[in-house]
Amino acid sequence: MSTPYDQDIEGLLELYRKQREEAAETRRRINEVTGTATAPRQTVKVTVGAQGDVTAIEFPTGAYHRMAPKELADALLATIREARAEAMEKVAELTSLALPPGVTVTDLLRGEVDPKAILPDDPAMPDEVRDYIDNGRPEGAAGRP
Incomplete structure (x- = not known):
């Protein structure tokens, strides 16, 4: 026969299981997060994952052909930073309550x-x-x- 004490412990275990499930769901949603940014003049477009890893680099126009290598490199780095900031904001929205x-x-x-x-x-x-x-x-x- 179950005592109130045993019921208290079982209730705490159930709460723990629920929190684990919620954490797993949050992790799944975080893994789906991406951030995308496009440089001025659409010279480059970058997509990153939730951890900031670059998953795609695109050159939507031919504007990059007219750029000096350093200018293109700077545009690429700035766009990566912007995409990472967007991804981080999305992750923050998913996890701020926890x-x-x-x-x-x-x-x-x-x-x-x-x-x-x-x-x-x-x-x-x-x-x-x-x-x-x-x-x-x-x-x-x-x-x-």
Whole structure:
């Protein structure tokens, strides 16, 4: 027979499973994110993935033929940065609700977030779990009303 204590633990496990499913769905959606930018005069168009990896480079017009190599290289680099910024914004939109207050995805991806802001030494948890961690299973928990 299931006790209220056992039901509390099962409820916490169910919450954990749901959070894992939500995290997997968020990860799937992040993997689908792309950012695309086009340089002025449409000299180059760049698409990047969620991690900023370049997935496509196109030259929509013949304008690049009239550019000096350095000018083309600069346009390409600037367009890649713009596409990466767009992808990062999209990822931020997908994940902003899952992060603690004051922590942004942009800062996280740039390595500017203290890991303790996300995973504190003393994480928030229900009182029942804290009591169990501190004191173990209560005496008579199996027969609690």
